[in-house]
Amino acid sequence: MEAVLDELYTTPPSDFVARRETLAAAARTAGRADDARRIRAARRPTLAAWAANLLLRSQPEESRQFLELGQALREAYQSLDAESLKDLSAQRRRVVSALSRQTAQLARDTGHRLSQPVQQDVEETLRAVLADPDAADQWAGGRLVNALTPPSEFRPDSAPVAEKAGTRSRPAPPSPSAPRRRASKDELAERRRARQEQLARAREAAEAAERRLSEERARQADVDAELQRARERTEQARRRMSAIEEQLQQAREESRQAETEQQEAEEHSRSAADAVAQAERAAHETTQQVRRMSRSAT
Structure with a gap:
């Protein structure tokens, strides 16, 4: 049942309702009434939501790395300084942009071109996943029905809660009932180490996602180049076929003309043979007549 729903939500929205009815009817026929009702209850996704679902199912490894990147960013968000967060935000924008383009390509491969507004909804969804x-x-x-909206507090280039605009905020005053305690140097060092580890994990996740996207873009470029070469070979073959067909047509016309000339030549040959036979008969008769005349004269 889960696999059926997964397959349904990667069906293009234009075919969703028909596919849903087919799957529900198959479940009813098999005696699975509960499954049929569950399938019938599935809502058709928007084009942007379908494209996001398609990305998740078509690129599972990239999607896993993207989810890990989001987790690393969220862990690092509250503890990193503004400069480190700015670096990660730049990486995040590059990854979102690259994944959005890849999603558009996946949609085009299935015959569905994403408009600019839909493309923006896809990017908003990816940013929401990170934040x-x-x-x-x-x-x-993998079963989004609508595009997702990122939360307002996780904006590009925004400073963490503890630090804004490159300045360190003052710690909140302790409550009257809480004992006044100052963190020891060891505790501060431990916090600093934890922040650096979070930063390292976030950067590693971002770099891994970027490497994966670079590899996919290179692979896509190779596929596009091979497709172009195949198209050129097809066009060359079509031109050769067209030339051969023209030659064949010309040969057929020449063959028909030769057959006509042969028939005319055969008729001429028969007429000439008849004329020769007539001449031979006339000559033979003339020879016989001369002989008879010669005997009469003697």
């Missing part, structure tokens, strides 16, 4: 764990869980399920 919001609930959005990440929804996308990871």
Whole structure:
């Protein structure tokens, strides 16, 4: 049943309703009434949501790395300084842009071109996956119905809560009832080490995602180049076939003309043979007549 629903949500929206009815009818015929009702309850996704579902199912390894990148960014967000967060935000934008282009290509491969507004909805969905764990869980399920919206507090180039505009904020004053405690140097060092580890994990996840996207782009370029070469070979073969067909047509016309000339020549040959036979008969008769005349004269 889960596989059936997964397959349904990668069906293009234009074919979704018909496919849903087919699958529900098959479940009813098999005696699975509950499954049939569940299939019938499935809502048709928007084009952007379908494209996001298609990306998840078509590129599972890239999608896994993208989810890991989001988790690393969310872990690092509150503890990193503004400069480190700026670097990660730049990587995040590059990854989202590359994945969005790849999603558009996957959609085109199935015969569905994404308009600019739909493409923007796809990018918004990917940004939401990075920023919001609930959005990440929804996308990871592969059954989005609508595009996702990133939360407002996770904006590109925004500073973490502890630091803004490159300045360190003052710590919140302790409550009157809480004992006044100052963190020891060891605790500060441990926090600094934890922040650096979070930064390292986030950067590694971002770099891995970028490498994967670069590999996919290179592979796509190779496929496009091979497709272009195949198209050129097909066009060359068509031109050769056209030339051969023209030659064949010309040969057929020449053959028909030769057959006509042969028939005319055969008729001429028969007429000439008849004329020769007549001449031979006339000559023979003339010879016989001369002989008879010669005997009479003697």
